[in-house]
Amino acid sequence: xxxxxxxxxxxxxxxxxxxxxxxxxxxxxxxxxxxxxxxxxxxxxxxxxxxxxxxxxxxxxxxxxxxxxxxxxxxxxxxxxxxxxxxxxxxxxxxxxxxxxxxxxxxxxxxxx
Amino acid sequence: xxxxxxxxxxxxxxxxxxxxxxxxxxxxxxxxxxxxxxxxxxxxxxxxxxxxxxxxxxxxxxxxxxxxxxxxxxxxxxxxxxxxxxxxxxxxxxxxxxxxxxxxxxxxxxx
Numbered sequence: 001x002x003x004x005x006x007x008x009x010x011x012x013x014x015x016x017x018x019x020x021x022x023x024x025x026x027x028x029x030x031x032x033x034x035x036x037x038x039x040x041x042x043x044x045x046x047x048x049x050x051x052x053x054x055x056x057x058x059x060x061x062x063x064x065x066x067x068x069x070x071x072x073x074x075x076x077x078x079x080x081x082x083x084x085x086x087x088x089x090x091x092x093x094x095x096x097x098x099x100x101x102x103x104x105x106x107x108x109x110x111x112x113x
Numbered sequence: 114x115x116x117x118x119x120x121x122x123x124x125x126x127x128x129x130x131x132x133x134x135x136x137x138x139x140x141x142x143x144x145x146x147x148x149x150x151x152x153x154x155x156x157x158x159x160x161x162x163x164x165x166x167x168x169x170x171x172x173x174x175x176x177x178x179x180x181x182x183x184x185x186x187x188x189x190x191x192x193x194x195x196x197x198x199x200x201x202x203x204x205x206x207x208x209x210x211x212x213x214x215x216x217x218x219x220x221x222x223x224x
Binding site: 031033042043044045048055056091100101102103104105106107 | 145147155156157158159162164202210211212213214215216217
């Protein structure tokens with residue numbers, strides 16, 4: 001049963017702390033997307049990788065957010081330092097080379113106090 | 114900034130009613146139009162991907178149509194059931210292939 005795995009499922013942290021969210025895409029998928037779900041913005045794209053190379057991270061606040069793919073089985077999204085306004089659910093999705101359907105992970109619910 | 118708009122924002126229907134929602138999107142640089150179903154506390158799940166003008170897709174009681182020339186897609190649910198209650202998202206994919214999501218239509222089917 002292939003699925004996108006995200007860890008942790010929930011994270012509560014204090015303002016100023018570093019947060020790292022991890023995503024394991026479906027084996028064989030070469031595109032990975034990071035989204036953030038907020039009440040105001042709905043689902044917004046933060047970053048997008050193809051074959052581990054970042055193609056678009058224009059949706060990501062550059063001063064505190066960073067996204068990487070150290071290898072084909074792991075994508076990370078890091079926030080340093082975290083702020084209360086970063087509180088949201090962060091979703092990772094992966095897709096195949098056709099670039100059609102995206103398969104979403106269960107999300108990481110982040111609360112920054 | 115790409116504008117993907119969905120209407121209505123929310124909808125309540127009685128069990129057994131048929132319903133439909135609209136997604137409007139840019140008609141230029143079109144690659145694909147996606148529909149996702151998103152249940153509360155779960156992750157979005159793909160329903161359909163359509164790429165050609167005039168495409169029609171069907172899965173059980175749910176179907177979708179696509180008009181790329183005028184930039185809209187309709188999602189239809191026939192004989193709604195309580196388990197159809199969810200947020201239905203459409204997403205536009207242009208030449209860059211990443212998805213721009215609409216804000217969704219929240220459907221509640223009352224028993």
